[in-house]
Amino acid sequence: MTAAVDGVVLCRVGGARFAAPCDEVDAIADAEGELVDPSVAFGEVLAPVGRALQAAGQLLRVDSVDVVASPGLSVLPTPLALAGLVGGALLGFVELSGQLWPLVSVRGLLEWLSTEAAP
Numbered sequence: 001m002t003a004a005v006d007g008v009v010l011c012r013v014g015g016a017r018f019a020a021p022c023d024e025v026d027a028i029a030d031a032e033g034e035l036v037d038p039s040v041a042f043g044e045v046l047a048p049v050g051r052a053l054q055a056a057g058q059l060l061r062v063d064s065v066d067v068v069a070s071p072g073l074s075v076l077p078t079p080l081a082l083a084g085l086v087g088g089a090l091l092g093f094v095e096l097s098g099q100l101w102p103l104v105s106v107r108g109l110l111e112w113l114s115t116e117a118a119p
Helices: 106-115
Strands: 003-013 016-021 027-030 051-055 058-062 064-075 090-096 099-104
Touching: 003 058, 003 090, 003 099, 016 090, 051 064, 051 106, 058 106, 064 090, 099 106
Parallel strands: 016 099
Antiparallel strands: 003 016, 003 064, 027 051, 051 058, 090 099
């Protein structure tokens, strides 16, 4: 049985990109206040302006956000060789408009960033 999501939030961090399941994002907010910076996970530098994904009471800063409602969007599995990356936050991949997007658990990424990637 293939896994599926009913919508994704497409995010960009510098030149990198990722998708997150809509049901993991509580809100999309202005990038203000105490923010978690995901650029270390992507080897990128954030733009001076952007947005934030709110999840589990934290804000994950991203450069841009687009929401795509697509009921039953198939999730391609994470290859075994990549399963442990970013603390297991990589859930698989989704294909949209001919592009493959890594599907990331926002809560898992936030947890990994605050424990493993903290300076």
